[in-house]
Amino acid sequence: MINPRVVTHLGWLAAAGIVGFLGNEAVAVFRIRVGREINSAALIADGYHARTDGLTSLAVVLGAFGVWLGFALADPIVGLLITLAIFGIVWQSARSVLTRMLDGVEPDVIGDIHHAAAHVPAARIVEAKARWVGHRLHADIAIAVEDSLPVCEAKKITAALEHQLFEHMPALAAANVRLANADADRRHEHAHGEHHGH
Numbered sequence: 001m002i003n004p005r006v007v008t009h010l011g012w013l014a015a016a017g018i019v020g021f022l023g024n025e026a027v028a029v030f031r032i033r034v035g036r037e038i039n040s041a042a043l044i045a046d047g048y049h050a051r052t053d054g055l056t057s058l059a060v061v062l063g064a065f066g067v068w069l070g071f072a073l074a075d076p077i078v079g080l081l082i083t084l085a086i087f088g089i090v091w092q093s094a095r096s097v098l099t100r101m102l103d104g105v106e107p108d109v110i111g112d113i114h115h116a117a118a119h120v121p122a123a124r125i126v127e128a129k130a131r132w133v134g135h136r137l138h139a140d141i142a143i144a145v146e147d148s149l150p151v152c153e154a155k156k157i158t159a160a161l162e163h164q165l166f167e168h169m170p171a172l173a174a175a176n177v178r179l180a181n182a183d184a185d186r187r188h189e190h191a192h193g194e195h196h197g198h
Helices: 010-037 041-068 074-101 107-117 151-168 182-197
Strands: 124-133 136-144 172-179
Touching (some): 136 151, 151 172
Parallel strands (some): 136 172
Antiparallel strands (some): 124 136
């Protein structure tokens, strides 16, 4: 910024930037798609890294265009913007990978569990937990059913919920659906009432 260097061979620079962008974007799309298919946070992060490299190449093209127009500071300004973009992608990727390392799940995972349970009207979720084990998701769900139901009917409800969970959540490897005790159900109803009261 203080003492910018003269940028030469602008045509070759722009051509290399365009090739770099197209190549990296193709790699990014492939890695992100496969990463989502196998539920790999690391591969998705790697895909975003490739996308950052592609955007970096595209930014170099814009910098070369600015220099060609006579604005010598275009190149260093683009360099600073690239740095900011890299920090943003690193933060996003690190947060996602760290969440997996700490057995955390994304908020929409619990939402998917409740969505699946909505297809089984007789099942009322009292507690829902999930964790990633590698690329596979494991869920533990406690449900409440009518006290008057026979045990065989309650088991049919848990089996129906398990079926819906596997239908709605492709990454799910194991689902433990259990019947909650009466105290847990009352705590759930109390908390639900307080939520609506507030």
